[in-house]
Amino acid sequence: MRMVKMASTKSWVPIPSSSHFSLANIPFGIISSSKDATHRPAIAIGEQVLDLSTFSQNHGFQKLPDFQHVATRVFTSSTLNSFAALGRPTHRIVRRYLQDVLSENTSYPEVLKNNSSLRDVALIPQTEVQNHLPLAIGDYTDFFAGRNHAFNVGTLFRGPQNALNPNYNHLPVAYHGRASSVVVSGTALHRPWGQVLLDPTADPKVPNFQPARRVDIELEIGMFVTKENALGRPVPIGQAENHIFGYVLMNDWSARDIQTWEYVPLGPFNAKNFGTTISPWVVLADALEPFRTAGLENPQELRSYLRESREDNQYDIKLEVDLKTSDGDVTTLTRTSSRNLLWSWPQMVAHHTVGGCNLRVGDLFGTGTISGSVPGTYGSILEQTQAGKQAVKLTGGGERKFIQDGDTVIIRGVAGEVGSGLVGFGECVGTILPAIKYTSE
Amino acid sequence: MRMVKMASTKSWVPIPSSSHFSLANIPFGIISSSKDATHRPAIAIGEQVLDLSTFSQNHGFQKLPDFQHVATRVFTSSTLNSFAALGRPTHRIVRRYLQDVLSENTSYPEVLKNNSSLRDVALIPQTEVQNHLPLAIGDYTDFFAGRNHAFNVGTLFRGPQNALNPNYNHLPVAYHGRASSVVVSGTALHRPWGQVLLDPTADPKVPNFQPARRVDIELEIGMFVTKENALGRPVPIGQAENHIFGYVLMNDWSARDIQTWEYVPLGPFNAKNFGTTISPWVVLADALEPFRTAGLENPQELRSYLRESREDNQYDIKLEVDLKTSDGDVTTLTRTSSRNLLWSWPQMVAHHTVGGCNLRVGDLFGTGTISGSVPGTYGSILEQTQAGKQAVKLTGGGERKFIQDGDTVIIRGVAGEVGSGLVGFGECVGTILPAIKYTSE
Numbered sequence: 024m025r026m027v028k029m030a031s032t033k034s035w036v037p038i039p040s041s042s043h044f045s046l047a048n049i050p051f052g053i054i055s056s057s058k059d060a061t062h063r064p065a066i067a068i069g070e071q072v073l074d075l076s077t078f079s080q081n082h083g084f085q086k087l088p089d090f091q092h093v094a095t096r097v098f099t100s101s102t103l104n105s106f107a108a109l110g111r112p113t114h115r116i117v118r119r120y121l122q123d124v125l126s127e128n129t130s131y132p133e134v135l136k137n138n139s140s141l142r143d144v145a146l147i148p149q150t151e152v153q154n155h156l157p158l159a160i161g162d163y164t165d166f167f168a169g170r171n172h173a174f175n176v177g178t179l180f181r182g183p184q185n186a187l188n189p190n191y192n193h194l195p196v197a198y199h200g201r202a203s204s205v206v207v208s209g210t211a212l213h214r215p216w217g218q219v220l221l222d223p224t225a226d227p228k229v230p231n232f233q234p235a236r237r238v239d240i241e242l243e244i245g246m247f248v249t250k251e252n253a254l255g256r257p258v259p260i261g262q263a264e265n266h267i268f269g270y271v272l273m274n275d276w277s278a279r280d281i282q283t284w285e286y287v288p289l290g291p292f293n294a295k296n297f298g299t300t301i302s303p304w305v306v307l308a309d310a311l312e313p314f315r316t317a318g319l320e321n322p323q324e325l326r327s328y329l330r331e332s333r334e335d336n337q338y339d340i341k342l343e344v345d346l347k348t349s350d351g352d353v354t355t356l357t358r359t360s361s362r363n364l365l366w367s368w369p370q371m372v373a374h375h376t377v378g379g380c381n382l383r384v385g386d387l388f389g390t391g392t393i394s395g396s397v398p399g400t401y402g403s404i405l406e407q408t409q410a411g412k413q414a415v416k417l418t419g420g421g422e423r424k425f426i427q428d429g430d431t432v433i434i435r436g437v438a439g440e441v442g443s444g445l446v447g448f449g450e451c452v453g454t455i456l457p458a459i460k461y462t463s464e
Numbered sequence: 465m466r467m468v469k470m471a472s473t474k475s476w477v478p479i480p481s482s483s484h485f486s487l488a489n490i491p492f493g494i495i496s497s498s499k500d501a502t503h504r505p506a507i508a509i510g511e512q513v514l515d516l517s518t519f520s521q522n523h524g525f526q527k528l529p530d531f532q533h534v535a536t537r538v539f540t541s542s543t544l545n546s547f548a549a550l551g552r553p554t555h556r557i558v559r560r561y562l563q564d565v566l567s568e569n570t571s572y573p574e575v576l577k578n579n580s581s582l583r584d585v586a587l588i589p590q591t592e593v594q595n596h597l598p599l600a601i602g603d604y605t606d607f608f609a610g611r612n613h614a615f616n617v618g619t620l621f622r623g624p625q626n627a628l629n630p631n632y633n634h635l636p637v638a639y640h641g642r643a644s645s646v647v648v649s650g651t652a653l654h655r656p657w658g659q660v661l662l663d664p665t666a667d668p669k670v671p672n673f674q675p676a677r678r679v680d681i682e683l684e685i686g687m688f689v690t691k692e693n694a695l696g697r698p699v700p701i702g703q704a705e706n707h708i709f710g711y712v713l714m715n716d717w718s719a720r721d722i723q724t725w726e727y728v729p730l731g732p733f734n735a736k737n738f739g740t741t742i743s744p745w746v747v748l749a750d751a752l753e754p755f756r757t758a759g760l761e762n763p764q765e766l767r768s769y770l771r772e773s774r775e776d777n778q779y780d781i782k783l784e785v786d787l788k789t790s791d792g793d794v795t796t797l798t799r800t801s802s803r804n805l806l807w808s809w810p811q812m813v814a815h816h817t818v819g820g821c822n823l824r825v826g827d828l829f830g831t832g833t834i835s836g837s838v839p840g841t842y843g844s845i846l847e848q849t850q851a852g853k854q855a856v857k858l859t860g861g862g863e864r865k866f867i868q869d870g871d872t873v874i875i876r877g878v879a880g881e882v883g884s885g886l887v888g889f890g891e892c893v894g895t896i897l898p899a900i901k902y903t904s905e
Contacts, residue, residue, distance in 0.1 A: 074538035074855050108630050152703070162603075162644050167730060168851075190671070190726060193671055197730065197733050198733055199737070202643075216769075217818060230635075235819075255653065259903065278819070284635075285631060287631065288730075292638050292639060297695075297820040326673035327673060328902070360709050377657050378656030378676075379739070380735065459696065
């Protein structure tokens with residue numbers, strides 16, 4: 024395919040300067056709308072979306088002739104998997120083309136800017152669309168790459184001298200998570216029932232069966248895989264970027280009291296699998312390129328398969344977590360940056376596949392909790408409250424040691440500066456509903 | 465749908481008395497054949513398969529009119545997911561109908577027994593077919609329900625007093641495994657590369673990057689889910705049987721040296737995700753009903769959601785593990801029974817969903833390693849060799865502390881007695897190939 028030149032940074036679509044969806048972004052998602060319940064691909068632009076199903080079926084990609092014939096196939100799908108599977112070089116061309124089409128001085132005004140009949144059906148206000156999971160997720164893997172978080176939590180339980188396990192700086196620790204219960208922003212979740220050890224000092228230890236009391240959040244970034252590798256064929260770290268489609272915000276809800284009792288010796292299970300919330304718009308890897316930065320320094324010499332040539336292997340995404348009570352009080356719990364990671368995405372891909380494990384298009388990785396090193400920057404309430412010892416004060420006068428029924432957690436993430444075209448994720452929102460009435464019938 | 469009466473136990477298809485695929489079995493799988501590369505459903509019967517795609521398209525289900533119209537849809541699919549999704553009452557009717565069609569005194573001789581043109585194309589010798597993964601797997605969960613195994617391994621590392629963790633008798637411990645690398649019997653796997661701590665006493669601990677030296681097997685039974693539950697809606701234990709499609713044999717390959725270094729604190733990851741082998745034929749839950757038995761007794765009073773009314777909540781499947789060297793020597797490593805489990809399938813389903821986690825059709829559960837309590841009955845080499853201390857003697861004169869390159873592991877599982885119609889799984893076979901030549905390019 025031929026390359027499309029980069030157009031201006033100003034769009035003919037009205038875009039507020041505070042919008043996460045500037046012309047520099049062009050994130051992909053799956054929508055339905057009040058007029059059409061079909062799940063279909065779209066991009067977000069300003070306060071609207073461009074319906075790619077309608078756009079592609081009405082010759083929107085006519086100036087990208089090599090792509091036009093596949094566009095109607097991949098953009099009439101109900102997930103982004105087919106588009107993702109085309110690979111990063113194609114995503115790059117399509118994103119640049121859409122930037123051109125939407126830019127003020129577009130090379131192709133006839134495609135959309137001056138085509139009012141297509142504009143009328145393909146551009147839809149975001150208030151009229153519903154978002155759905157952007158990809159069908161194969162496997163979901165959650166890492167533990169936020170070293171400040173690992174250190175903070177390790178300090179709580181083992182003291183600062185033994186906070187990090189001996190393997191921590193040598194490999195990106197990870198576990199397999201639950202793919203079926205990954206939900207899109209806006210999906211409410213019930214407080215989970217489970218086994219909880221109320222008295223850890225009792226002998227013998229006998230758990231209670233009850234709704235979890237210590238429901239927590241985990242502030243994370245998620246990544247979708249765009250290219251498979253064959254079973255038995257590791258992805259070398261130098262090629263790992265080719266396997267990355269794009270990124271979302273993630274809230275990896277965690278029931279700490281269930282986790283404490285269940286996790287020895289095989290790791291967290293029901294403490295995590297009741298739900299994981301992701302933001303709806305996948306920000307393509309290319310869109311974050313301008314925001315590269317160095318992450319946390321690793322004092323350890325790494326094994327060869329984890330060594331990277333570049334130092335700017337993280338992104339500087341400003342992250343913010345708000346808690347909104349059922350009374351409507353909003354308190355910002357956390358402000359931090361995604362640079363607070365020890366391990367990069369290419370390192371995670373290289374490690375995940377080094378033993379031969381095959382990745383598939385649509386697999387989801389999570390970073391693990393992202394925390395800074397001082398109060399006000401922690402990505403979990405566990406850290407903020409010192410494991411429930413010190414309550415967080417809310418603006419409305421209340422306080423929280425963990426999440427209460429009716430609480431809504433809103434994560435926002437954005438790169439760039441207002442005025443120069445933000446590249447953001449929008450919001451990742453989830454509400455915890457009361458536990459269901461459990462019956463054994 | 466109307467019920468079909470149970471036919472005789474003798475088939476007009478020749479079935480050797482030692483065959484795992486008697487008329488009492490009727491297991492479902494996915495095949496392709498030398499004449500037709502299409503992946504399609506089939507059942508195994510004696511030394512042949514009945515191609516259900518050909519059978520259904522040629523009016524094989526004409527005497528089951530309510531099912532005939534869906535049969536051509538679900539049996540021209542490349543996986544069994546669509547058939548599984550029809551639910552257990554339908555599976556029961558279809559299995560009984562196929563038993564009738566294949567029985568000596570069939571009610572419908574015109575369907576297949578006396579229909580030589582259909583017999584010629586629909587009945588295919590097993591030597592001419594290739595098996596494929598029976599279902600598209602959503603999530604794969606591995607339990608730790610073999611208490612003897614948990615005790616044996618716990619004793620090796622912590623002594624018999626602390627062998628079982630405090631949670632063990634209270635809940636079916638489990639972790640999320642890797643679905644993408646579940647492979648069908650016959651698929652060879654490369655020895656995985658990974659980080660291994662050669663000197664655990666060194667300070668600081670520095671791992672080596674190398675092929676794993678301690679590749680092990682885990683003898684398990686797998687279960688496929690046939691019915692979903694909505695997110696947030698636990699499956700009560702009394703309804704759990706309705707969510708079970710059927711069973712397979714499983715070898716959950718494990719690199720013990722990678723596991724030891726990586727698994728703290730989030731559980732096994734690369735030690736397991738390089739491959740899990742399953743047998744190709746799914747034995748329906750109904751086919752194992754006659755072989756119910758009690759499992760291991762749990763001294764613990766269980767929380768309400770795990771209490772079952774029946775005591776015969778396990779199956780007596782005779783299990784056998786052979787190791788075949790590249791020289792062709794075959795040594796039986798293990799003979800045991802699947803009754804060596806503490807937790808039943810309904811308990812696993814109830815626990816997995818108790819916090820609200822949603823299961824989907826095609827999800828795979830594994831029991832965890834099944835071991836007896838004496839030498840010769842252990843489901844892992846780790847237990848047999850006391851963690852590599854005592855080599856296993858092979859019939860050909862060699863010995864093994866773990867799996868060597870070129871070794872083939874063959875698991876067999878069968879219920880019933882020769883002469884009265886065996887219900888078996890056939891074989892679950894896997895070979896470990898040498899590690900690939902690793903390059904970082």
